[in-house]
Amino acid sequence: MLGTKDEIRIEQAIVHILDSSLGMPVLSDVVLDCGSDFSDFLKGHIFKVDSSDEIRSCTFQKESSVFHLAEEWNPEKFIEITQKIAGELYTIMNQNIDIPAADLLAVEYRVEKHRYLALLKMNYKTSYTHMTNSDPWGNNNDIIMQKAILPGETQKLSEAALIDLEAPQYVRLVEKKYDVNGVKTNYFSKLFLKCSGALSSKTKLAIVNKAVEEVQKKYFNESEQFEVRMETKSILNEEFTQQGGFEVPVVIDKIFKEHPEMKEEVQEKLEKYNLKEATVEPQNPNTTKKFTKQHLMTDTGIELKIPMEEYNNKDRIEFITNPDGTISVLIKNIGSIESR
Structure with missing residues (x-):
């Protein structure tokens, strides 16, 4: 390149x-x-x-x-x-x-x-x-x-x-x-x-991401999907930041470390594309840009864009699941705030 x-x-x-x-x-x-x-x-x-x-x-x-x-x-x-x-x-x-x-x-x-x-x-x-x-x-x-x-x-x-x-x-x-x-x-x-x-790097990434999402949607309810998808995005961003890409088996292990049956199902999906043991190495920052932020939209119309380093810092933001199943977002330690 x-x-x-x-x-x-x-x-x-x-x-x-x-x-x-x-x-x-x-x-x-x-x-x-x-x-x-x-x-x-x-x-x-x-x-x-x-x-x-x-x-x-x-x-x-x-x-x-x-x-x-x-x-x-x-x-x-x-x-x-x-x-x-x-x-x-x-x-x-x-x-x-x-x-x-x-x-x-x-x-x-x-x-x-x-x-x-x-x-x-x-x-x-x-x-x-x-x-x-x-x-x-x-x-x-x-x-x-x-x-x-x-x-x-x-x-x-x-x-x-x-x-x-x-x-x-x-x-x-x-x-x-x-x-x-x-x-x-x-x-x-x-x-x-x-x-x-x-396949191109962009296509490989899209296939892996889609396979993971399909399995998560199958096994988790709507509230759980929100949490696991945020965590998946965080894992992928960490791989891109530290390694410049990821090995598919390694990242699938991290995402489904406590769910072997889900891991196996994702691997079966990826096997169809010969991606089970593949490496994904995007070169263009635009390809991985969407993984640098958590972009959230609530059913009440509130939109949140959270930089990944802030999402991973529990002193900055916290997601709380309430007894009635609703979710509260607590943003902490804000020095200043402005309207744009």
């Missing part, structure tokens, strides 16, 4: 227009002029993909056309190779109307002496801009709709791939499912790149 986007050195880039409404791809015969501003734009998108916890590490299948093109990579044939890649993608897009139209930015770049090829699918966005017409009476300013706006540098791409040109059998990608013959499909990996691989 890259430390900063400044580690990236852009070698060459090209854009191919893949607008299904045109009936054919508009393939460029000339590379782009990568000035400093545009180079920063490309680096920003590559870095955002590379540092995403949605990224998956995959291996190309032998029948992948993209793999064979990467395997025979020649920088001098950059235009020709990327045209073939864009043609492959456009054929799939043209056959499946739900896949959004886009520009394909193909970028050859280096990190130190290592070479990569980025395939950035820039799905179009609709926005408004101004247009000026001049006539004998002066300027006529108007607002027009522009339907082919590309994602900005801070926006994440739905589909992108980073191919290691030193080891072209490996590719890392982010993707989104779209309807293919009426079925939600990861077309980018299955139909276009023809690769398969591990």
Whole structure:
């Protein structure tokens, strides 16, 4: 994983227009002029993909056309190779109307002496801009709709791939499912790149979290669920803070240390995804941000956001279960309070 986007050195880039409404791809015969501003734009998108916890590490299948093109990579044939890649993608897009139209930015770049090829699918966005017409009476300013706006540098791409040109059998990608013959499909990996691989860190975390919640919901009543879910969140936050991630068996042991039957049921659920012995190591702080606070909403409409270090400090906050089953929250030792 890259430390900063400044580690990236852009070698060459090209854009191919893949607008299904045109009936054919508009393939460029000339590379782009990568000035400093545009180079920063490309680096920003590559870095955002590379540092995403949605990224998956995959291996190309032998029948992948993209793999064979990467395997025979020649920088001098950059235009020709990327045209073939864009043609492959456009054929799939043209056959499946739900896949959004886009520009394909193909970028050859280096990190130190290592070479990569980025395939950035820039799905179009609709926005408004101004247009000026001049006539004998002066300027006529108007607002027009522009339907082919590309994602900005801070926006994440739905589909992108980073191919290691030193080891072209490996590719890392982010993707989104779209309807293919009426079925939600990861077309980018299955139909276009023809690769398969591990789940992303974000998906692994979501599956583990969901499996734990399902079992807790099954065995605990509503009042108990509130307490065990807060404790689960605290355990996960501690693992992220101290270890940067967690080993699934270790964290499941901690969550269900007094409930072996629940632990076994969670393990059975995770076994279906080959996650029973997995390690989850998110890299992006946004993925684990929700575990840094207890976000509570009462049935009376009161909303509480409690930093995890405060939740774990019993001198600061206490949850009291009353004889009638209701819950009281006691916030202690407040130095000052203000309205926002």
